Amino acid sequence: GENVEQHPSTLSVQEGDSAVIKCTYSDSASNYFPWYKQELGKRPQLIIDIRSNVGEKKDQRIAVTLNKTAKHFSLHITETQPEDSAVYFCAASIRRSPMGGTASKLTFGTGTRLQVTL
């Protein structure tokens, strides 16, 4: 099955600096790569996603890049702020269509705890 590895497990940056979180996936059939932010005691929230036919996507201070050949994707946060402090999860989705139906599954990385210090 799909395996998603995420690095680093913890990341501390100063306010205003950039943060980069990297993930690799194993199954070349994966076609959708979302990133979730989970603040302490709260539910994971989708912050950005990218599909396999796109190499890069930006949304204000966050961006995601995808390298299908190398099977890795990264989250970039610029001009970090204290409210960016949270655990970030990458994920990869496979959507297969076996005979008689369609199966989808989102496999998550192990998470990166980002701490933005003043």
Place this chain on the structure above:
Amino acid sequence: KAGVTQTPRYLIKTRGQQVTLSCSPISGHRSVSWYQQTPGQGLQFLFEYFSETQRNKGNFPGRFSGRQFSNSRSEMNVSTLELGDSALYLCASSWRGSDYGYTFGSGTRLTVV
């Protein structure tokens, strides 16, 4: 519009008991997936339902089961609870499946004593 609603928010059960968790997806979403979140194992996939059919299942023992109703609401059941089942159980819904973006509920925190 209303988000994904999970009930109850907190639950304390004794080893050997069984428990049923409920999830109401966003209106119009037909795909519901369940995840177990623990500090050591992260987010582990339990199963996915679409139009009342289980489409995919993770690597959990048969004690973990679920179902989906015609209104897309889903329930998850865990029988013969073990201490290791203590976790946050998250439900997520999507229009069609995992590659259309999931919205998560706030979860049910299950503690087995």
